[in-house]
Amino acid sequence: MPTIKKTAPSTSLTVPIRNLNAETVGEANLPEEIFGVPFRRHIVWEVVRAIRAREHAGTHKVKVRSEVSGSGKKPFKQKGTGRARQGGGRPPIHRHGGTVHGPVPRSYDLKVNVATKKAALRCVLSEKLRENQLFLVESLELPTHRTKDLAATMAKLGITGKALLLDRRENEKLAKAARNNPFLAVEDALGLDAYSALEAGAVILTEQALKTVTEVLG
Numbered sequence: 001m002p003t004i005k006k007t008a009p010s011t012s013l014t015v016p017i018r019n020l021n022a023e024t025v026g027e028a029n030l031p032e033e034i035f036g037v038p039f040r041r042h043i044v045w046e047v048v049r050a051i052r053a054r055e056h057a058g059t060h061k062v063k064v065r066s067e068v069s070g071s072g073k074k075p076f077k078q079k080g081t082g083r084a085r086q087g088g089g090r091p092p093i094h095r096h097g098g099t100v101h102g103p104v105p106r107s108y109d110l111k112v113n114v115a116t117k118k119a120a121l122r123c124v125l126s127e128k129l130r131e132n133q134l135f136l137v138e139s140l141e142l143p144t145h146r147t148k149d150l151a152a153t154m155a156k157l158g159i160t161g162k163a164l165l166l167d168r169r170e171n172e173k174l175a176k177a178a179r180n181n182p183f184l185a186v187e188d189a190l191g192l193d194a195y196s197a198l199e200a201g202a203v204i205l206t207e208q209a210l211k212t213v214t215e216v217l218g
Contacts, residue, residue, distance in 0.1 A: 013030040013032055013035055014028070014030070015028050017138055018136070019138045019139070020139070020142075022156045025138050028207070033122075033218070034126070034214060035125055035134075036126055039123050039126065039127045040123050044194055047116060047121075048194060049110065050112040052195070053109060053110050054108070054110075056108040058106045062099040062103060063098055065091055066098065067098065068097060068098045070096065071088065071089055073088060073089075074086065118217050125213075128202075128203050137157070137204060140204075141173070142174055145174075145176035147179075147181055150177035150178060150184070162183050162184075162201040163184055164185050164187060164200035165185065166188075166192060166206065166213070167186070168189070174186055189208070190216070
């Protein structure tokens with residue numbers, strides 16, 4: 001799980017809003033109950049653990065003795081041969097026999113209630129704000145869908161390394177421009193979770209995305 005360096009709480013929850021040319025066009029007052037909560041490591045750990053467990057496909061499967069190919073005929077009579085009794089060629093003690101107590105398809109999902117998921121996301125967003133890793137932009141409507149142009153825009157905004165861009169799902173140019181850049185990830189604001197925000201170095205929200213996140217977590 002990615003680690004977060006603890007920093008002193010910020011006294012102001014006012015964040016500037018910039019355009020794609022890095023010019024300040026306004027400011028936003030963030031609600032303290034969402035972006036000013038203390039970091040509760042155990043809640044974040046519980047949610048991240050559940051998210052990562054859900055990614056485990058659980059499609060592993062071995063064959064038991066009834067599923068492997070081979071005859072079930074008794075190879076020799078029960079008594080009188082001096083050998084250990086055998087009931088067929090598919091028991092686990094034989095080569096190419098079935099497997100006992102092997103893995104079977106199962107779900108690795110862990111149950112975490114909605115309130116805990118929201119609390120973890122509030123913790124991560126608050127810590128990102130304290131670390132000055134939360135950015136607001138007026139819009140992420142790009143003139144082109146070229147990866148190079150988006151990288152240049154990120155450089156203008158002073159964002160280096162990994163970043164999570166939050167906007168609406170219909171922004172196809174943004175999705176196309178970011179999909180070939182291993183350092184950029186694009187998500188719909190409604191799909192934001194604690195693990196995605198925690199894993200990203202910087203979290204960038206549009207004004208519309210901020211409104212969506214605030215409505216969901218408020």
